[in-house]
Amino acid sequence: MTAVAQKRRRRHVPLILVVGAAIVVCMVLIGLIGPWIAPYDPTMFAVRSRMQPPSGLHWFGTDEFGRDVLSRILAGGYYSLAMGFGATAISLIVGVPLGLMAAFYRGWVDDVIMRIIDLMISLPPILVGLLILAVTSPGLGKTIVAVGLVYVPIMTRLTRSVALSVLAQDFIEAAAARKEKTFYILWREVLPNVWPTIIVETSLRITFAILLGSALSFLGLGPQPPASEWGLMIAESRPFLDRAPWIGLAPGLCLCVLLVAVNFVGEGLRDLLDPRMQGRGHG
Amino acid sequence: MLVYAARRILGMVVVLFAMSAVVFAAIHLLPGSVAHMVLGEYATADAVAALELKLGLRDPILVQYWRWLSGVLHGEFGQALSIDQPVARLIGGALERSAVLGGMSLLLVALMGIALGIHSAVHRGSLSDRVLTMMQYTLIAIPEFFWCTVAIIVFAVWLGWLPATGYTPLADAGLLQWLRHLILPVICLSLGLTAHVSRMVRSSMLEAIESRYVLAARAKGVPERLVLLRHALPNAMLPAITVLAIDAGILIGGIVVAETVFSFPGLGSLLMYAIQNHDIPLLQAGMLVVTAVYSLATLVADLASAMLNPRIRLGGAH
Numbered sequence: 325m326t327a328v329a330q331k332r333r334r335r336h337v338p339l340i341l342v343v344g345a346a347i348v349v350c351m352v353l354i355g356l357i358g359p360w361i362a363p364y365d366p367t368m369f370a371v372r373s374r375m376q377p378p379s380g381l382h383w384f385g386t387d388e389f390g391r392d393v394l395s396r397i398l399a400g401g402y403y404s405l406a407m408g409f410g411a412t413a414i415s416l417i418v419g420v421p422l423g424l425m426a427a428f429y430r431g432w433v434d435d436v437i438m439r440i441i442d443l444m445i446s447l448p449p450i451l452v453g454l455l456i457l458a459v460t461s462p463g464l465g466k467t468i469v470a471v472g473l474v475y476v477p478i479m480t481r482l483t484r485s486v487a488l489s490v491l492a493q494d495f496i497e498a499a500a501a502r503k504e505k506t507f508y509i510l511w512r513e514v515l516p517n518v519w520p521t522i523i524v525e526t527s528l529r530i531t532f533a534i535l536l537g538s539a540l541s542f543l544g545l546g547p548q549p550p551a552s553e554w555g556l557m558i559a560e561s562r563p564f565l566d567r568a569p570w571i572g573l574a575p576g577l578c579l580c581v582l583l584v585a586v587n588f589v590g591e592g593l594r595d596l597l598d599p600r601m602q603g604r605g606h607g
Numbered sequence: 608m609l610v611y612a613a614r615r616i617l618g619m620v621v622v623l624f625a626m627s628a629v630v631f632a633a634i635h636l637l638p639g640s641v642a643h644m645v646l647g648e649y650a651t652a653d654a655v656a657a658l659e660l661k662l663g664l665r666d667p668i669l670v671q672y673w674r675w676l677s678g679v680l681h682g683e684f685g686q687a688l689s690i691d692q693p694v695a696r697l698i699g700g701a702l703e704r705s706a707v708l709g710g711m712s713l714l715l716v717a718l719m720g721i722a723l724g725i726h727s728a729v730h731r732g733s734l735s736d737r738v739l740t741m742m743q744y745t746l747i748a749i750p751e752f753f754w755c756t757v758a759i760i761v762f763a764v765w766l767g768w769l770p771a772t773g774y775t776p777l778a779d780a781g782l783l784q785w786l787r788h789l790i791l792p793v794i795c796l797s798l799g800l801t802a803h804v805s806r807m808v809r810s811s812m813l814e815a816i817e818s819r820y821v822l823a824a825r826a827k828g829v830p831e832r833l834v835l836l837r838h839a840l841p842n843a844m845l846p847a848i849t850v851l852a853i854d855a856g857i858l859i860g861g862i863v864v865a866e867t868v869f870s871f872p873g874l875g876s877l878l879m880y881a882i883q884n885h886d887i888p889l890l891q892a893g894m895l896v897v898t899a900v901y902s903l904a905t906l907v908a909d910l911a912s913a914m915l916n917p918r919i920r921l922g923g924a925h
C-alpha cells in the first residue's frame with residue numbers, strides 16, 4: 325500500500341484535474357448559496373419586462389414571464405448537483421454492498437445478484453427513468469432514485485470483479501484464519517483495497533448522472549415548474565428560441581460548464597489514480 | 608461459436624420475457640389504479656368502473672398479464688387508448704422513422720469515431736491528437752438537448768438553412784426535403800458519441816500499435832500502412848464494437864430527447880406522448896419494443912466481437 329502511495333505522489337497532478345476541480349468548487353458554492361445571492365426573486369413575474377435581452381440590469385436577460393434568468397439559474401443550480409451526487413450516492417450505497425456480497429458468498433447468492441444485475445443492464449438507461457417516472461408523479465427525489473438505479477449494475481459489477489481478486493489474496497485468508505467476522509473482513513480488509521477503482525468510476529459516473537438527470541427533467545420528468553432546474557429551463561425556453569434565445573442558452577451554457585468541469589475531474593482522477601483504465605467507456 | 612450464439616439468443620429471449628413482466632408489474636401494481644391514471648384524479652366512480660370492465664382490469668393480475676403477453680406473442684398489441692388506432696401500426700411507423708435517425712447517427716459515429724481514433728493513435732502526442740483529446744473530454748459531457756437547442760437557434764432561426772422541427776416522408780417530399788429534416792438531429796446525436804468512440808478506438812489502437820505482433824510485422828518489413836490496416840486495426844476494432852453497443856443505449860436516450868426537441872415523429876416522441884397521455888397499452892408496447900431493439904443491438908455487437916475474437920470463435924472461453 326505504501327509503495328503504491330509513494331508512486332502516486334510522484335506522478336504530477338494533471339492540469340485538467342486542477343482546472344476541473346476549481347470550477348466544480350465554484351459551481352458547488354454557487355449551488356449552495358445561489359438562492360441568497362440572486363439579484364431578483366427567481367419566481368417573481370414582471371409583465372412589463374418580458375423577454376428582455378441581456379443588459380446591465382439583467383445580465384442574462386429575462387424570460388417569457390419577466391423573471392430574471394440569472395436569478396433563476398442561481399436558484400436552480402443545486403438541482404443538477406443534487407441529481408449528480410445524490411444519484412451516484414444511491415448507486416454506491418446499493419451497488420457496492422451487492423458487489424461485495426456476490427464476491428464473498430459466491431454460489432447462489434452470486435448467481436441471484438448477478439442475474440438481477442444482468443436484467444437491469446439489459447434496459448437502455450433512459451427507459452428505467454421513463455418507466456419509474458411514467459407510473460409515479462415526477463419530482464426531484466424520484467429523478468435521483470431513477471438515475472441512481474440505472475447506475476447500480478455498473479457499480480455492482482465493478483465492485484464484484486475487483487473484490488474477487490482482493491479476496492483471493494493471502495491477507496484475507498489470514499483474516500479468515502483469525503476467525504474475523506464476515507462484516508469485518510469486507511469492511512476493513514476488502515473495501516479499502518476496492519476503493520481506488522470505485523472512486524475513479526464514481527467520479528466519471530457523476531457526469532453521466534447529471535446528464536441523465538437533466539435529460540429526464542428536460543423531458544418534464546424531473547423537478548416541476550416553477551423550479552428552475554437547468555434542463556427544465558432549457559425545455560421551457562423552446563417556444564421562444566426565435567425571439568429570446570438567451571432564455572435557453574444561459575442555463576444551457578451553465579450546465580455545459582458544470583458537466584465539462586465534473587468530467588475533467590473524473591478524467592484527471594483516472595489519470596492520477598488508475599492510468600490503466602485510460603479510455604474505458606461509460607454507459 | 609454456434610453454442611455461444613444460441614446461448615446469447617436464449618438469454619435475450621429470457622430478458623425480454625422478464626422485461627415484459629417488469630413493465631407490466633410496474634404499471635399495474637404501483638399505487639394508483641390504472642383507470643384513475645387514464646381518466647384523471649377526478650373521474651366518477653361509474654366511469655372508472657366502466658373503463659375497468661372494458662380493459663379487464665378487474666381480473667387477477669396474472670390473468671391480465673397472460674392476456675397481454677399472448678396478444679404480444681401473436682403480434683397483437685391492442686388498441687391505443689388516447690387515439691383510435693391499433694398500437695402496432697403506431698409503433699411500426701414510429702420505429703421505422705427512429706431507426707432511420709438512429710441508424711444514420713450510428714453510421715456517422717462509427718465512421719467519424721474510428722477515423723479520428725486511428726488518426727489520434729497514429730499521431731500520438733501531436734498537436735492534433737492533443738486538440739482531439741481535449742475535444743473528446745469536452746464533447747462527451749455536453750448533453751444532446753443543448754446541441755439541439757443551439758442547432759435550432761443557429762441553423763433554423765438565425766441562418767434559416769434548415770427546418771427547426773418536423774419530418775416529411777421520403778415518398779412525399781423527395782430526398783432533399785427528407786434529408787433536410789434529418790441533418791440537425793443526426794449531427795446533434797452524433798457529437799457526444801463520436802467523442803466516446805474515438806477515445807476508445809484511440810486507446811485500443813495504441814495498445815495494438817505497441818504490441819509484439821505489430822513489432823514482429825514491422826520487423827519482417829511489412830509497410831507501415833499495411834501494418835496499421837492489417838495487423839493493428841482488426842485487433843483494435845474489438846473494443847470499438849463493444850463501445851458502439853454501449854453507445855446504442857445512450858443513443859436511445861438521445862433519440863428520445865432529440866425527437867422531442869425536433870418534434871420528430873419517432874418512437875421516442877411516441878413514448879413521451881404515451882407517458883403524458885397515460886396511454887397504458889401504447890406505453891407497454893413501446894417500452895417492450897425499445898428494450899427489444901436495445902437487446903438486439905447488444906446481441907449483434909456480442910456476436911460480431913465473438914466472430915472477431917478467435918478465442919471465442921473457436922470455442923475456448925465463453
